[in-house]
Structure formats: structure tokens, C-alpha cells
Amino acid sequence: MSATDHTHVRPWRHIERRKSRQIRVGNVLVGGDAPISVQSMTNTLTSDSEATLAQIRALEAAGADIVRVSCPDVDSTRALKTIVQQSNVPIVADIHFHYKRAIEAAEAGAACLRINPGNIGSPDRVREVVQAAKDHGCSMRIGVNAGSLEKDLMEKYGEPCPEAMVESALFHANILRDHDFHEFKISVKASDVFLTVAAYTALADAIDCPLHIGVTEAGPLRVGTIKSAIGLGNLLWAGIGDTIRVSLAADPVEEIKVGYDLLKSLGLRHRGVNIIACPSCARQGFNVIETVATLEERLAHITKPMSLSIIGCVVNGPGEALYTDVGFTGGGAGAGMIYMGGKPHHKQDNAGMIDHIVELVEAHAEKL
Ligand code: SF4
Secondary structure, eight states: OOTTOTTOOOGGGOOOOOOOOOEEETTEEESTTSOOEEEEEOOSOTTOHHHHHHHHHHHHHHTOSEEEEEOOSHHHHHHHHHHHHHOSSOEEEEOOSOHHHHHHHHHHTOSEEEOOGGGSOSHHHHHHHHHHHHHTTOEEEEEEEGGGOOHHHHHHHSSOOHHHHHHHHHHHHHHHHHTTOOOEEEEEEOSSHHHHHHHHHHHHHHOOSOBEEOOTTOOSHHHHHHHHHHHHHHHHHTTOOSEEEOOOSSOHHHHHHHHHHHHHHTTSOOOSEEEEEOOOOTTOSSOHHHHHHHHHHHTTTOOSOEEEEEESSTTTHHHHHTTSSEEEEEOSTTEEEEEETTEEEEEEESTTHHHHHHHHHHHHHHHO
16 A cells, blocks of 8 residues: 555544454455455356357456356256366356255355355255355355345234344354355345445354455445445445455446445455546536546556546645545646646646556556
């Protein structure tokens, strides 16, 4: 982190993370003091390994730490072997009910199985799945969803509520513990942000395993991002959450971008250029909105954490530049001021400013 970064630690900016047990999802540590990982899910046919791998590559390039793929049939678990071999990130196999798919996925090299042991069926089947996970070094995720709670819990509680979701999660967790299996994380997702936050908050008190957090079926890009920012933002701010998935009805790459932006906003993780920009107004010395959109695109390849301020005029420009690695503040007569490390550095014509700023940011990232 640079000394001028907005994320500079202050007591009122510090989030105390809940102390969870640490597990492994392939080579990614989840829980404990491991960085909060960002994950997404492919929406291609898993049986089409080429299309699935292309999407995984795009997710990897956006910074995904973990990727989940659905395994609804035997063609998918067959393709999973190739997918796992050619992916650089650990792959989670999403299984519902079919214990054989879970065993096949473990054998194919999945790093983690998303499965609810209480839904697998007979105790023998559960034992077989847990054994396959143990044999192949797989962890598991218990995924409780408000929309698919067990019938008995719906009868007991009448509707999806935090108590029912926690009870369901603990029911599945106890099955794994009874089989002496402890490499698991849990999610208790709902599409309602209040229910999501209340369920995770109660679960965080009830168990020490790492938590995979998300607002499920959050919706399209804008609304889904806002719901996720409220739900996940509340949880993360309270120190809850070891790995996140933003669920959007949009390109999965957007889920990774939003996930990082969320973590960046809370100073929990840093990746790439954090652009600080004003909304612009009649005082702007250049077209702020167009410039920021172009810079965002041209600087997407930078992975090192750094900050850049692009401010329309001197009202807020110098103040914002003070805390960023590189800054540009609009001025009069078609030129503005470049700031480096918070200090005014040199004048720059608006005409060549984008190329120049890209060069400065790239050079600064090289040095980090
Ligand atoms: S910094 Fe200047 S240009 Fe930007 S919104 Fe404020 S007054 Fe307007």
C-alpha cells in the first residue's frame, strides 16, 4: 500500500475480522487471516469444456481466486477433469442431490464440492461422498438458500427466517462433523438483504467455520450491485465473510469486478487502480466522465494496488490528489496539473492527458 493511498490505516477505518477456522480450496486458503477471496460461477454448459475454460480464463484475468462450475450430469463431471487440469484457479463443483456426481467431481480433481450432505440421501451415500472428498483433498461448501429450505424447517418456522437458515446450516454441518470432516465452509444466502445479513450474523456466532457470503439472485448489474453492496457491505464491515460471491444476472466477469470494488471500498483487499473521480459540473476543465471511462478501460490490466484521482477543477482536485499516487486536476486554458505522490508535479495539456496518465500509472505500477 502506498503512503498516499486512501486506504491508509486509521483507527476509524479498521475492520476487525471474525476469527474463523481456516480451510483450503485447492491452493487458496479461506478463513483465518487469509485474504477474503473473490469468486464467481461459469454459466456455460460445463460439458462444453472449451467454452467453460474460455470463461474461466476471463474470470482469472479479472482476478477471480476461485471459480465454481455446475455439475448436473455425468457429461459435466467428465468434462470437469479437463477443466480442472487447464485452470489456474481452484474449481468448485456445484452438486445438487446426486451423490455420484459428487464422487465423480472429487475424482476429477475439484478443489471443493458445493453440496448439502443432508440432501444426499442414505447414510451410506453420505459416507461415500465424504470419503471421496477426504481421498482427493476436497473441501466442501454447505450452501443453504432461503428459497430451498428443508420442508420440516418450513413447517416449523412457517417462512424462511434467520433461525431456520442457521438450523439448516448446523444440521448439514453436524453430519460432516459426525464423519470427522471439518474442511468445510458455509453460506446462508437469501435474495432479501435483511434476511441475508441476519442469517449470516447469527451463523457467525453459532459456528467457527469460514463463511462464504453472498446475496443470492441479487438481480441485474445495477440493482444487484447495490443489493450486494448493502448486504455484503454490512457483513464485511462487521468482520463477517471469508470469501465472497456477488450474484448478478450479468457477465460473471462483472461479479469479480464488483466483488473487488466492494472489498476495495472497505479497505479489505486491494487490486488494481482505485480511481477517485468527481461527478463533474460546469466548472470542469475537461470532460471528466469520458476521461474516467477511457482510463478505467485502459488501466484494467494493472493489478498492483494504487490510486489515481481525476478531478475536474481546483475546487477539490488538489485535496483529492494529496492522497493518491497519481492525480490530474483540470485547470483553465485547456491544461491541468499532474500530481505525483500528492504534490503538484507538472502541467499537462488536456489533449494528450489520457496517454500521459496511462504512461505515468504504468510506470508507477512497475515500481511497486
Ligand atoms: S471538483 Fe470541480 S468540476 Fe468536479 S464536481 Fe467539484 S466543482 Fe465540479
